Amino acid sequence: MGAPIEQDELLKHLVDALYLCIVIDAGDIVRYISQAYANILESDRENIIGKDVRAVIPNTKLPEVVKSGKPIPGEIFIMHNGEATICNRFPILGEDGTVQGAFSTATFQNLDLVERLSEELKHLRMENKIYQKQLGSLTRTPFTLDFVIGGSSSIQQLKEEIGMVANTDLTVLITGETGVGKEIFANALHQLSGRKSGPYIKVNCAAIPKDLLEAELFGYSEGAFSGAAKGGKAGKFEQANHGTILLDEIGDLSLDLQSKLLRVLQEREVERIGGLKTKKLDFRVICNTNQNLDEMAARGDFRQDLYYRINVIELFLPPLRERLEDLPALCRFFIDKINRNHGCMVSGISDRMLEIFQKYSWPGNVRELEHVLERAAVLSPSGVLEPEDFRFFLPRAFQSGDTLSSDSLQDQKRKAESDAIRSALLKTGGNKTKASQLLHIPRSLLYEKIKRYHIE
Numbered sequence: 001m002g003a004p005i006e007q008d009e010l011l012k013h014l015v016d017a018l019y020l021c022i023v024i025d026a027g028d029i030v031r032y033i034s035q036a037y038a039n040i041l042e043s044d045r046e047n048i049i050g051k052d053v054r055a056v057i058p059n060t061k062l063p064e065v066v067k068s069g070k071p072i073p074g075e076i077f078i079m080h081n082g083e084a085t086i087c088n089r090f091p092i093l094g095e096d097g098t099v100q101g102a103f104s105t106a107t108f109q110n111l112d113l114v115e116r117l118s119e120e121l122k123h124l125r126m127e128n129k130i131y132q133k134q135l136g137s138l139t140r141t142p143f144t145l146d147f148v149i150g151g152s153s154s155i156q157q158l159k160e161e162i163g164m165v166a167n168t169d170l171t172v173l174i175t176g177e178t179g180v181g182k183e184i185f186a187n188a189l190h191q192l193s194g195r196k197s198g199p200y201i202k203v204n205c206a207a208i209p210k211d212l213l214e215a216e217l218f219g220y221s222e223g224a225f226s227g228a229a230k231g232g233k234a235g236k237f238e239q240a241n242h243g244t245i246l247l248d249e250i251g252d253l254s255l256d257l258q259s260k261l262l263r264v265l266q267e268r269e270v271e272r273i274g275g276l277k278t279k280k281l282d283f284r285v286i287c288n289t290n291q292n293l294d295e296m297a298a299r300g301d302f303r304q305d306l307y308y309r310i311n312v313i314e315l316f317l318p319p320l321r322e323r324l325e326d327l328p329a330l331c332r333f334f335i336d337k338i339n340r341n342h343g344c345m346v347s348g349i350s351d352r353m354l355e356i357f358q359k360y361s362w363p364g365n366v367r368e369l370e371h372v373l374e375r376a377a378v379l380s381p382s383g384v385l386e387p388e389d390f391r392f393f394l395p396r397a398f399q400s401g402d403t404l405s406s407d408s409l410q411d412q413k414r415k416a417e418s419d420a421i422r423s424a425l426l427k428t429g430g431n432k433t434k435a436s437q438l439l440h441i442p443r444s445l446l447y448e449k450i451k452r453y454h455i456e
């Protein structure tokens, strides 16, 4: 134990810490004064201590406190230099209750500061409220089917399917072009599942450099490589334990990692890089891709066995140009969102402009629509959006390559395929076994394509 602190020293420190503080004894003589207070009085402490307090601060109320033995808290006190302070005065009572002196403190030097701080506090509280609200809507936005806009039969059907598979642990592969909404469907799938209170871990296989992806997915143990963190690091699969892992852009995974992934999916256990032990895990897998994994597998760019393992349930999101009836609702949804996010007051989009939208092929799908509306709304932040507000977009919309009149090769292939299936079904009176024989494809593939093209 160190030496006891001298009472006087302690008092001196406390008085100084209280900023503006003065202590008098029962005879109204100043016994202590803080340095800050002495500075304001433009005098040395030595000069002040020992004097009658009234000689130092003419309008002081400390002698009143000594006389009455009662505190005078929270009073505005104008100091000799005209500055206002909020002053608290207290009696110092002995053990027998007799008054031995009094002291006053004033923490804030001027009321302007108090006012300013109180204003700032009010402002911060308001800001905090707004952020809390925004945070609430941000965490809600991507997660429920209510936020997946679209009344088209394909979107309605997908919503139903999501509802049906959500509560199973089946692996789901969500396919569709870029920007069609694969990620929001994946989010909804997790949120509707029994795993919603567990972690939801997303990995974009295309965004992480190939040589880092392995460690990112499977983790590493201490000393696995130079620079490996102490204690190692859990990979995304470990982080997703008891929850869901979304492998976005799965088609970008190298063949090496595909093999490792296949093992993890089969065994449901991971081994960290450089680790000696495996760990059993419980996770649900959702994969997203805008590539044709079927074709990739045929070319040898994607492992056939992995393709079968992840393609237990395939949900195909048709491109926007195949569900143009969703355009008005999507426009309304995005205009509301843009108004909220950018403080715009756009009331809608004109029929003339919607007609132009209907003729465009939307290669970037819903994401492109959102960006086009955002740009127009920023340029023309109120009223109804007219073609004039989309000058940046019109040349694109009218370029022959991007209008619906000339379909891409992929669209034409899809159309030819769905026409061939329709005609085979017509010829066989709807008998799928016979239709699949006619088309020389397995029955399961026919079912898949019927579902994909929403035939029937």
Ligand SMILES: Nc1ncnc2c1ncn2[C@@H]1O[C@H](COP(=O)(O)OP(=O)(O)OP(=O)(O)O)[C@@H](O)[C@H]1O
Pocket: 147, 148, 149, 150, 176, 177, 178, 179, 180, 181, 182, 183, 184, 185, 288, 289, 290, 333, 366, 367, 370
């Ligand atoms: N049906 C929809 N309702 C509301 N917003 C949608 C819908 N579809 C897409 N969006 C919005 O469009 C944008 C793109 O969607 P998302 O990221 O889900 O596409 P994606 O298919 O995963 O694209 P990519 O393959 O490029 O990653 C997002 O801002 C998303 O919120």
